[in-house]
Amino acid sequence: MRFPLFISIAFLGLLLVSxxxxxxxxxxxxxxxxxxxFEPGRLKPRDSQLKVKIGxxxxxxxxxEIGGGKVTLSSYRGKKNVVISFVPAAWTPVCSxxxxxxxxxxxxxxxxxxxxxxxxxxxxxxxxxxxxxxGGVWFPVASDFWPHGKVAQLYGVxxxxxxxxxALFLVDKKGVIRYIDVHDINERPDLGVLAAELDKLNx
Amino acid sequence: MGKLPNAAGSWRRGVSxxxxxxxxxxxAPIGYAQAKEPFKxxxxxPDLVLAVPGEASQAAYLGLQSEKGQTFRIGQIKQPWVLIxxxxxxxxxxxxxxxxxxxxxxxxxQGPLNDKLAxxxxxxxxxxxxxxxxxxxxxxxxxxxxxxxxxxxKLLKEPRTPYFLLVRVHEPSLRIALTNLGAFxxxxxxxADLEKTMK
Numbered sequence: 001m002r003f004p005l006f007i008s009i010a011f012l013g014l015l016l017v018s019x020x021x022x023x024x025x026x027x028x029x030x031x032x033x034x035x036x037x038f039e040p041g042r043l044k045p046r047d048s049q050l051k052v053k054i055g056x057x058x059x060x061x062x063x064x065e066i067g068g069g070k071v072t073l074s075s076y077r078g079k080k081n082v083v084i085s086f087v088p089a090a091w092t093p094v095c096s097x098x099x100x101x102x103x104x105x106x107x108x109x110x111x112x113x114x115x116x117x118x119x120x121x122x123x124x125x126x127x128x129x130x131x132x133x134x135g136g137v138w139f140p141v142a143s144d145f146w147p148h149g150k151v152a153q154l155y156g157v158x159x160x161x162x163x164x165x166x167a168l169f170l171v172d173k174k175g176v177i178r179y180i181d182v183h184d185i186n187e188r189p190d191l192g193v194l195a196a197e198l199d200k201l202n203x
Numbered sequence: 204m205g206k207l208p209n210a211a212g213s214w215r216r217g218v219s220x221x222x223x224x225x226x227x228x229x230x231a232p233i234g235y236a237q238a239k240e241p242f243k244x245x246x247x248x249p250d251l252v253l254a255v256p257g258e259a260s261q262a263a264y265l266g267l268q269s270e271k272g273q274t275f276r277i278g279q280i281k282q283p284w285v286l287i288x289x290x291x292x293x294x295x296x297x298x299x300x301x302x303x304x305x306x307x308x309x310x311x312x313q314g315p316l317n318d319k320l321a322x323x324x325x326x327x328x329x330x331x332x333x334x335x336x337x338x339x340x341x342x343x344x345x346x347x348x349x350x351x352x353x354x355x356x357k358l359l360k361e362p363r364t365p366y367f368l369l370v371r372v373h374e375p376s377l378r379i380a381l382t383n384l385g386a387f388x389x390x391x392x393x394x395a396d397l398e399k400t401m402k
Contacts, residue, residue, distance in 0.1 A: 101293035105336045134295060188293065190351070192332025 036133065038091050045184040048165055051156030054180060058084075058171040061151045063119065063142035066128040071117060071140045074175065081114040081201055082171040083194065086157050086164040090122045090130035094166065094188050103137040105191060112198035113173075119144050121152060121164050157182060168194060172201050239360040241384060248370050248377040249358040251277050253325075253348045261346040265321055280372050282321040284380075284401055286311075289359060289366040292329045292337040296386055297365045301341040304365075306390045308345050311397075319401065321372075323348065327356035327364065369400055 052059065062072040076082045087098060102109075102116055109116055116139035120127060123145040131141055144151045144164070152158035157165040168189060170179035179197040183189045242248075252274050256262050266281025277285060288304055290297040308322045324347040326334040331349040338347050350356055359366070362384060369381035381400045387393040 097291070097293035097295070100295045100298065101333070101336075104292065104298055104340050107340070108336060188328070190330045190333065191336065192330045195332060 036091060037093055037096055040092060043185050045186060046165060046182060047159040048157050050180070050182060051154065052177055054177055056177055057175050058169065058177045059154045061154065063144055063151060064124060065140045065142045066124055066131055067140070071142050073171070076115060077175045078173055081112065081173055081198060083109070083114055083116045084169040084171065085116060085118050086152060086167040087118065087120050088163040088166055088185055090120055090126050094186065098188050099137055100134050101191060102139070106138045108195055112195065112202055114198055115139065117142065119151060119164065121145055121149050121162060170197055241360060241362055242368065242379050242382050244379060244381065246379045248277060248368065248379055251355055251358060256346045265346060277370065278372060278376055280321050282319060283372055284320045285370050285372050286320060286322045286397065287368045287370060288324040289327055289362055289364055290324055291327055291364045292333045294364045300365050300386050301343065303390055305341060305343060307394060310390065310394055316398070320397065325350050325355055328353055369397055
């Protein structure tokens with residue numbers, strides 16, 4: 001019986017050192033974070049029940065942000081349109097290039113008199129490290145870690161595993177929700193669609 | 204006592220089977236995550252169909268007679284060589300490389316290679332709006348094309364980005380002469396590699 005056991009161990013060892021099995025590649029195209037990204041495989045596209053709708057006042061919240069301060073949704077009322085971008089988790093594919101893309105598009109948000117507010121369910125240290133690895137972003141990034149997922153739950157985008165959905169909420173200057181996109185968690189929303197929705201607010 | 208050796212044998216068989224199965228269980232999702240085998244030098248580029256650039260000057264740069272809204276194939280580009288940058292607006296390496304690629308394009312378009320080598324970019328997974336954001340942010344002068352549905356990305360064997368392909372447009376048609384996955388290092392060095400390959 002020793003022979004098959006030895007063969008099994010040797011086979012396992014060979015596979016473990018084989019370059020073809022190194023889990024370093026993320027699914028989406030691109031990103032400087034590619035080596036650090038955890039690949040969760042394909043997830044259930046959506047795993048929550050929305051609790052808000054277009055036309056209602058967006059539930060207010062205050063969350064800690066990675067800069068050390070706090071961010072309150074209602075503080076933008078009367079001043080700016082707000083795009084709330086929930087992403088599932090730091091150090092995961094899609095999320096790790098969605099915000100760098102928004103970072104590049106700062107002018108597009110400014111042109112449309114909008115601010116972006118990024119939220120994940122990660123704690124501040126992890127979120128801070130992830131954003132630093134991206135090279136920083138221009139918009140506030142807030143943690144909905146504790147009480148875990150309180151804001152995501154308020155909006156109905158907290159998944160069963162404690163992650164947030166990949167969701168966008170567009171809140172106008174009156175504090176009213178004007179657009180909702182709870183996207184397939186495995187895919188990145190088209191920025192062009194969001195820009196078009198922002199354009200509608202400014203007409 | 205007589206049953207002990209059999210129990211031990213079963214245990215070992217179980218362990219052996221488990222060890223044999225571990226790689227298939229543990230690495231099952233990885234095959235899904237890995238990119239396909241990249242192109243090799245000498246392979247033929249798939250037949251890529253692109254939209255004719257909206258700006259007349261860019262269509263003229265590529266020698267295209269077609270009208271805006273129509274499509275063209277790489278083989279219709281007038282220059283004998285084309286450098287294709289496969290990028291993604293969301294990719295931070297592509298963002299970091301953009302200024303360098305601009306400098307490379309300037310060197311090519313202002314030097315003797317201008318009539319010999321065209322430069323184009325394909326934004327894989329990017330909508331026309333996202334490509335426009337990338338173009339405006341970096342003031343990119345060479346033609347960029349959107350590939351929002353990843354159709355071209357699939358034909359290009361789903362490379363990570365950025366990815367550069369130097370392709371012989373004519374004779375032999377669409378022959379891949381050089382590839383570079385990731386950042387290409389210094390502009391003069393990469394330009395020298397391109398020139399050497401095109402000789």
